[in-house]
Amino acid sequence: MTADHINGQAAWLIRGATVIADPAAGEGRLTGPADIIVSGGSIVAIGPGLSAAGARVIDADGLIALPGLVDMHTHLREPGREDAETVETGTAAAALGGYTAVHAMANTEPVADTAGVVEQVWRLGRVAGHCDVQPVGAVTMGLAGISLAELGTMADSAARVRMFSDDGRCVSDPLLMRRALEYVKAFDGVIAQHAQDPRLTEGAQLNEGEMSGRLGLAGWPAVAEEAVIARDCLLAAHVDSALHVCHVSTAGSVEIIRWAKSKGWPVTAEVTPHHLLLTDELAVNYDPVFKVNPPLRTAADVAALRRALADGTIDCVATDHAPHPVEAKETEWSEAAFGMIGLETALRVVQQAMVDTGLLDWAGVADRMSVRPARIGRLTGHGALPAVGGPANLTLYDPAAPAEPVGYGASKSRNTPFAGMELPGRVVATMLRGSPTVLDGKLA
Amino acid sequence: MKRHLISAADLSRADALLILDTAEELASLADRPIKKLPTLRGRTVVNLFFEDSTRTRISFEAAAKRLSADVINFSAKGSSVAKGESLKDTALTLEAMGADAVVIRHGASGAPHRLAGWVQGSVVNAGDGTHEHPTQALLDAFTIRRRLKGLSGAAARGEGLDGIRVTIVGDVLHSRVARSNVLLLSTLGAEVTLAAPPTLLPLAVGSWPCAVSYDLDNELPKSDVVMMLRVQQERMTAAYFPSIREYSRRYGLDVARMARLPEHAIVMHPGPMNRGVEIAAEVADSARSTIVEQVANGVTTRMAVLYLLLGGTEFPEVTQ
Numbered sequence: 001m002t003a004d005h006i007n008g009q010a011a012w013l014i015r016g017a018t019v020i021a022d023p024a025a026g027e028g029r030l031t032g033p034a035d036i037i038v039s040g041g042s043i044v045a046i047g048p049g050l051s052a053a054g055a056r057v058i059d060a061d062g063l064i065a066l067p068g069l070v071d072m073h074t075h076l077r078e079p080g081r082e083d084a085e086t087v088e089t090g091t092a093a094a095a096l097g098g099y100t101a102v103h104a105m106a107n108t109e110p111v112a113d114t115a116g117v118v119e120q121v122w123r124l125g126r127v128a129g130h131c132d133v134q135p136v137g138a139v140t141m142g143l144a145g146i147s148l149a150e151l152g153t154m155a156d157s158a159a160r161v162r163m164f165s166d167d168g169r170c171v172s173d174p175l176l177m178r179r180a181l182e183y184v185k186a187f188d189g190v191i192a193q194h195a196q197d198p199r200l201t202e203g204a205q206l207n208e209g210e211m212s213g214r215l216g217l218a219g220w221p222a223v224a225e226e227a228v229i230a231r232d233c234l235l236a237a238h239v240d241s242a243l244h245v246c247h248v249s250t251a252g253s254v255e256i257i258r259w260a261k262s263k264g265w266p267v268t269a270e271v272t273p274h275h276l277l278l279t280d281e282l283a284v285n286y287d288p289v290f291k292v293n294p295p296l297r298t299a300a301d302v303a304a305l306r307r308a309l310a311d312g313t314i315d316c317v318a319t320d321h322a323p324h325p326v327e328a329k330e331t332e333w334s335e336a337a338f339g340m341i342g343l344e345t346a347l348r349v350v351q352q353a354m355v356d357t358g359l360l361d362w363a364g365v366a367d368r369m370s371v372r373p374a375r376i377g378r379l380t381g382h383g384a385l386p387a388v389g390g391p392a393n394l395t396l397y398d399p400a401a402p403a404e405p406v407g408y409g410a411s412k413s414r415n416t417p418f419a420g421m422e423l424p425g426r427v428v429a430t431m432l433r434g435s436p437t438v439l440d441g442k443l444a
Numbered sequence: 445m446k447r448h449l450i451s452a453a454d455l456s457r458a459d460a461l462l463i464l465d466t467a468e469e470l471a472s473l474a475d476r477p478i479k480k481l482p483t484l485r486g487r488t489v490v491n492l493f494f495e496d497s498t499r500t501r502i503s504f505e506a507a508a509k510r511l512s513a514d515v516i517n518f519s520a521k522g523s524s525v526a527k528g529e530s531l532k533d534t535a536l537t538l539e540a541m542g543a544d545a546v547v548i549r550h551g552a553s554g555a556p557h558r559l560a561g562w563v564q565g566s567v568v569n570a571g572d573g574t575h576e577h578p579t580q581a582l583l584d585a586f587t588i589r590r591r592l593k594g595l596s597g598a599a600a601r602g603e604g605l606d607g608i609r610v611t612i613v614g615d616v617l618h619s620r621v622a623r624s625n626v627l628l629l630s631t632l633g634a635e636v637t638l639a640a641p642p643t644l645l646p647l648a649v650g651s652w653p654c655a656v657s658y659d660l661d662n663e664l665p666k667s668d669v670v671m672m673l674r675v676q677q678e679r680m681t682a683a684y685f686p687s688i689r690e691y692s693r694r695y696g697l698d699v700a701r702m703a704r705l706p707e708h709a710i711v712m713h714p715g716p717m718n719r720g721v722e723i724a725a726e727v728a729d730s731a732r733s734t735i736v737e738q739v740a741n742g743v744t745t746r747m748a749v750l751y752l753l754l755g756g757t758e759f760p761e762v763t764q
Contacts, residue, residue: 209647212647213651214623216553216554217554217575285557286554330530332531332550333552333554334552334554334573
């Protein structure tokens with residue numbers, strides 16, 4: 001047995017963390033800080049006062065040990081827009097944000113609508129090694145909304161695609177949406193919808209309301225999202241197949257999803273960190289760093305989204321990390337690209353919006369940022385609360401780290417709406433199958 | 445006053461009155477044999493026009509030249525902008541040339557805000573997308589004060605528009621003129637009412653400092669000023685209204701409607717007009733119409749804006 005190995009396997013002793021464990025399991029009965037021993041990609045022991053000769057030690061005093069975070073909604077831009085992000089840089093950002101897995105959206109160039117492209121993205125993720133990359137397949141060929149992509153072939157590929165989305169565009173044709181929902185039942189798939197009625201949002205720039213009227217920007221009405229969500233919930237019920245609603249942004253959408261869930265329909269939903277914290281008032285100076293789709297909404301919407309995430313109506317937080325090169329944002333508002341990056345700040349934003357406000361505890365954070373997103377994405381090996389014998393996918397987070405202004409990180413792009421904003425907390429370490437991807441807040 | 449004039453909301457009542465009073469002083473120049481002041485000699489004003497607007501550009505050009513500024517006209521057509529240069533690069537170019545003020549007309553709402561972040565000089569918004577056109581509102585306020593208060597020159601000093609009832613008619617949703625006028629005229633004490641089909645009003649217009657009506661005929665007898673907005677043909681295809689004729693029938697100012705106005709009321713239009721659509725030719729050419737006067741007042745008002753933004757404090761040649 002060599003140093004920092006047990007039985008020939010790399011070993012780590014995480015000392016003194018507050019472990020967010022399954023209350024039904026033995027670890028869940030922990031009443032205070034505990035140690036975690038990791039070896040061979042798995043957790044081999046959890047408990048107070050552990051020792052492991054030769055293991056490398058991470059001092060986790062005051063830190064929370066969360067299951068590795070899972071993002072349902074990431075734009076890695078590769079292939080095609082490597083000037084904005086690559087799988088390498090995007091997954092590095094993910095690891096620094098505490099993620100051990102991300103779902104890579106399909107709107108690349110070429111579009112991820114064939115087995116070839118999804119396998120390429122999957123392979124690039126393996127090579128980069130910062131976190132697992134689960135490709136999302138396009139619902140329709142070229143995201144054109146006209147004919148179905150080869151969903152089954154992508155499901156059967158090495159990338160094992162289960163979630164399909166035309167994200168960035170809405171599958172607005174009701175017949176096509178129905179068929180997609182129906183078709184993916186054969187392989188336990190889920191359709192993740194970007195809910196946006198295209199006719200109601202032609203040229204839309206900003207949430208339709210007081211700000212859009214004042215600023216003279218074409219409005220993006222809440223009803224354009226809500227009408228599609230209502231229709232899709234009814235379709236999902238009709239064909240009894242899984243619908244996932246991307247980036248829910250309005251109070252009305254929350255009500256519709258709550259109603260659909262009360263019927264027992266197979267509907268899940270996500271909210272982005274930025275929709276939990278920011279409002280359309282930030283557009284006042286026309287800085288396109290605040291331009292995103294769906295748009296930032298009102299304070300009332302933010303409050304409704306927070307409550308819905310707290311009560312579980314919204315299942316999870318998903319970043320919609322959308323990198324863009326500088327020139328795509330250093331322009332007139334109407335010319336600028338939609339989207340914000342968010343992988344490196346998501347957990348800090350959630351602490352500020354949900355935990356520090358008393359709406360969600362850390363077990364809730366683990367559920368909304370790891371357990372449920374992994375379940376919805378049909379992702380194996382992720383989203384398990386720390387348990388002996390389970391995979392050592394862990395995020396060590398310091399919620400007491402003093403609030404610091406957000407800077408630029410590992411993402412190739414800088415379009416963060418949180419730049420300069422003081423957010424609490426710090427991701428100290430991220431561990432993927434027993435190997436640290438981040439240590440002391442830096443890439444390992 | 446702020447360094448830039450981007451929105452009418454940037455102007456306090458005192459700021460707005462200072463501009464109008466300054467314009468009154470400058471107006472006396474127009475009656476002189478030599479219409480030029482040396483005030484801005486050696487200063488450079490760039491007219492940066494991304495949209496065709498000959499009337500606004502020449503108005504600013506005349507204003508700057510009468511103050512002896514050097515004027516550079518930079519229009520998007522046939523320039524590097526047409527070749528795809530970004531607004532930022534254009535701004536940096538102007539900055540390198542040492543522009544003291546940039547007058548910008550742009551099709552995108554908020555373009556002047558962006559420009560102001562990239563240049564040192566003062567930015568004057570000469571119309572941005574469907575956002576604002578503050579100098580139009582200033583010249584409208586100037587025109588209303590002259591016509592309805594019957595005051596000019598020093599006699600007008602400090603006089604607001606308190607109690608004057610202004611009805612703005614038409615495509616408010618897409619109108620930069622309407623936005624700036626609602627803000628400025630209400631700042632100056634006028635009571636503003638918007639009259640338009642519901643489709644052409646912003647959804648949250650209830651939060652604006654004005655009243656709203658769908659019925660023009662109802663508003664006319666209580667209006668001191670009717671301001672007609674240009675309505676564009678393409679709004680019809682986007683289903684804002686069924687046809688140009690129906691629009692004209694319900695919201696156009698024809699002779700019969702004009703007769704419902706009080707004796708003293710005036711009719712305004714920022715131009716260019718669609719005669720026979722939002723305004724009948726007989727109305728446009730009537731004695732109530734201030735349309736030509738608005739153009740003349742535009743030069744004077746813009747002189748006042750440039751003068752004040754570029755740091756003038758007094759007019760020795762005018763006041764003596």
